[in-house]
Amino acid sequence: MSTTNKLSKDELCQLFRGFIAPQNVIADEETLKPYECDGLSMYCEMPLIVVLPETVSQVQDVLRICHSHAIPVVARGAGTGLCAGAMPNAEGVVLSLAKFINILEINPQTRTARLQPGVRNLAISEAAAEYGLYYGPDPSSQIACTIGGNVAENSGGVHCLKYGLTVHNVLSVDMLTVEGEKVTLGSDGLDSCGLDLLALINGSEGLLGVITEIQVKLLPIPEKARVVMAGFDNVQQAGDSVGGIIASGIIPAGLEMMDSYAISAAEDFAKAGYPKEAKALLLCEVDGTSEEVQEHIEQVEKLFNSFGATSIRTSQTEAERALLWKGRKSAFPAVGRISPDYYCMDGTIPRGQLAHVLSEMQRLSEYYQLRVANVFHAGDGNLHPLILFDANIPGEFEKTEEFGGKILELCVAVGGCITGEHGVGIEKIRQMSVQFTELELLQFNAIKDAFDPLGTLNPGKGVPTLRRCQEYRSIEPKEINTNKEGAAHG
């Protein structure tokens, strides 16, 4: 139970060093420094202590101690997050899962893998490859990001249009509650009785519990995959042809769009042969059996032509396919080369609103005098506008943030939302009240209370904290009348 006496930093370190190897309890400024932010380095905070436990029971003990002293705990995977979700709390402990890198089991028969939370996303597919299997969700950060972080963010990737997000590919997780108690959510089966807590944990940003083991589904590696690249003179035509492909009944494995800024940055960086004069570029990958791919490639080429593509190129070899993707996959670093800094946004929109949203964004870009490049998971409506700025110019980051906020508001206004895959973290916490009403936010708060009444798991992230009269929130329901079975209500 929680006590009010505050522990000093030294006392806490001593407690942790009682069961965690001393070098894995970090308290000195210099070694703490790399933990001060995640992939969104504009938001920094030095933690009190970082711990790197090596066993689940050590993690449990860390949680128990923190819980009993009401000390904030911020779980951390690889720190590639883009919403400051893993940014430390100044009075809290960073709980790094970096030591949990073991693939516990790859089961080729059931096509599943059991993983520790610190396993890198790409490592799963690498280990499964010898069985002809792979793990579907493929965030662009997959070389580095961890499966624990993926579950916490419900991460997506280029192939999620066809193969689903993290939430669609996780069978079960072991989670530690804030009190350090271990619970298993989900099973080897495809669903479980009772409330679907597994759905709640996916995308919960470390606010509801700490994930210590994950079981994922694996998919058979397709026989064949090919990509069609098409250049367009205007964004509208490119957007329409995305709709055209979907309407034709094909679900591509990936369907990505880039605007002219992103095209030329990516081409300069990756030399993938992108048409630099094009105003929009589409990459459409189809996969499946050889016959299916042949059939669909022909349909896609025909569709692109009929929607006025100015250039079309279809990969003939695996090497060419990899090259065509290389430009897209390195779009972020490529844009990083043409600007001192860039800020990546993550709104989603109904695809039909694309042309409108892009032209509005252009107007805002002129107003703020900041350039913006767009890469777009076109198939599922997830925009990544990259705002180019220079953090060394006083006031420019503030201006960038304001511009970013306007883009998210625009996404909500056209029926979309403020984040498709990167999460809310600290970064988008203010925009939560653009997408949700106060009552909806209160409902989120109440869910958080159900898991973490003291609010010590990753405080200040994900959902803005509001308080409602606690009278409503007692756990045991009052006596209610359960009679009148079957009586029709007036």
Added chain:
Amino acid sequence: MDDISTELQQQVLAARNDRQALNIIGGGSKSFMGRKAIGERLDVSGHSGIVNYQPVELVLTARAGTPLTEIEAALAENNQMLAFEPPRFSGMATIGGTLACNQSGPGRPWAGSVRDHVLGVRLINGLGEHLKFGGQVMKNVAGYDVSRLQAGAMGSLGVITEISLKVLPKPAASRTVVWDMGARDAIGFMNQLAARPKPLSAACWLQGRLYVRLSGALSAVEATVKEWKTAELAQNKADEFWLQLGQQELAFFDKDSSKDNAGMPLWRFSVNSAANIPSLDEHSIIDWGGSQRWFRGEQDKLHMESLAVSAGGQVSLYSGGDRSAEVMHSTPEALQVIQKRIKASFDPDGIFNPGRLYNWM
């Protein structure tokens, strides 16, 4: 085709005021599921109609009381479908009840469940507040996933008033092949087939025969049928089989026929796809490539639970038997605590479907 959400909200507020339990009814097609319903009826079926459907966006939004048949008819006009193939229960099932019960058909392991396809919901919580979660776009990670949380909650968290779903194009072609073999071999074989990069869309074994459906591009489906060199089921026979299986209309599901075990309690196992349950398998329907199994018989629930646990999953008493006892798989204490707290966070006075899911909730 009406929006009666204001009336529904009034009814919830009145019930809260009177401390009156409510039994939420969609089409009532699944009233045999879960524990015995108690409380005053709150009829959602009047809250009906498709609100928005953009075939090119692959998104459909409908009021919760809309019959599945109406939704599927609208989709069919655009050659689209609910990929999770929900049971329609003679046309009475509503989209709200389908989500609340997390009901999906034979394609589920490959195409996903209703839980996987829900993008957003509106619901009235126990404070009578009409709230909106998720959205009408494919991806949304803002806030907790309250939409998917409704799947399988059986209305215990609130009255769902509106649902947005991802819809998918109908496959261009669909063919069914069969093998005659025993349950044990079939379980192994289904899992082998599923590991191959072929356009599988359903796999089910019953009474000595394994049925495998292939769906997708015509060329891919035809080439696979040829490659697998086994008997093919005539198209009309195949369509009928998958329909009856998905709609729970096979003789096996009969509630009052006089055959063998008919009319006896029906157990649903959700387990590891490759597990053997030797004492039951030969008498079961083994669907979802091995992950979902149906068994009929008078059995001790705890015994069934221990079999399910050894098979890596859970069991529920789907229909029949004693509906006043627990029908869901037992829940560990720690998870009961969390579930009760979540229930209280939506419905602090416990007015929605009390005891429908569990005696303790």
